[in-house]
Amino acid sequence: MLHLQTYVRVMDHLSEVTGRIAAWMFFFTGLIVSFEVFMRYALNAPTIWVDEISRIFQVWAAYLAIAYVLKHKAHIIIDITFRDPTSLNRKAADSFALLVVIGFCLITVKYGLDIWWKSTLAGHTTDSYLAVPKMFIQSAIWVGFGLMALQSLAEIIKIWTWHPQDLPKQTLVH
Template sequence: MLQALTRTVDWLSELFGIVAGWMFFAIGIFVAYEVFMRYALTSPTVWVDEIARIFQVWATFGATAYVLKHRQHIVIDLAFRDANTLRRRIVETFSLLVIVFFGCVAARYGWDIWLKSTLAGHTTDSYLAVPKAYTQSAIWVGFGLLSLQALVEIYRVWTGQANLQSHELGGH
């Protein structure tokens, strides 16, 4: 049961990370298109800024769990370099619990803001008038998945499955 949950969270983190990468790529294409339209054809678009912003919000929040899963965030391991010590496991667990706490708080308040905005029918103040729910949902989805991935990583720390070696984390 726990293995199935772990695989599911890992799969979702991978999926969101891959989609986020393609969204960042698409943003580059959109902005290049806008530059061409604006300066070469003097005919700017009305959609690039808004769509690029939505993609950027989703890609940023969606990629957080992917980054944690692959341990590609900033790591400072001066005092706890040996991954097999109890102290290292305790420090790892503490840092992951901070992520869980922050992620849950952000997801909870993000959900409240999203729900209020969705029920009220709020839209952006642009020509497209995109529902704000599109960007606001990225907050609770991204931080919710980040919290789940952090719990999976805590499980890995205590079952010996975590990838905690400093040389594998890009350390010195």
Template sequence: MGVFVRFADRLSEASGRLAAWVFFAIGLIITYEVVLRYVFTAPTIWVDETARIGQIWATYLAAAFALKHRELIVIDVAFRKPGTLARKLTETFALLVIGLFCCVTVYYGFGLWLDATLRGHTTDTVLALPAWFTDASVWLGFALLAVQAGAEFIRLWSPRSSREEKG
């Protein structure tokens, strides 16, 4: 496989691991909130928003990892046999739709992020976090997904396109 495919795979693996740790951290802070609220009757003001922002980031970071491991979209009802032309064409169509959606989302998401950054927008919550932080997750996550979709497309049409090579 090419350098681009290996790079995309490593990037997706790293973003997937980061997403897993973010989900783990969310579990910890929610447990912390439950203990404080119900044991000590002292709820926090930051856990709810922090957990939501973490879920947003982790979800977008995990998308490329899910595609790499074929857990994002799986079509095998009609085209079960891998390697057939019909299966390759179906997967090509799915990857092109994903790629197109990603490009549109990155384009408009980056614009929203840039606007929020330049104008200094904040969230409408008690913490009033900078809006650019949550807006960045959208275009970054979809950019990662687009890169992985490109790698999957190359892998699909390369002469040595077995899924076992991915390692």
């Protein structure tokens, strides 16, 4: 039981860290896009790097944030039938939903890794002046969905082992 709780705490912490990294990446994206607007329209000297870097940051931020969103129950939840988080039906329904999420994540990780590996071996780059290796962009998919699968497992463990007062408020109120 102690190992499960350690796993949950490590995953919760990792999801918090990746969520904060994602937030800062979105913030930085806003800054560099603002810089680009200033350079382009005020100084008539557009940059060659802002467009691609902002896209890469947005892709990474979106995929890094999904485990954080799951941990905080900040996604869309419909619970018309099972409102009591302590009922067996609710625990079973939540666990089933998370198992479906894990299945989807594992499929995405497998195919994401395949595409990333082929692209890495072939040395594919973006079709831009910067020619960023595609491995940097494509790795966001399997990293993000891998983190989401691991956080989903942590959420299943919480459902069956934690007492309702130990769960975050978002878990209890939808």
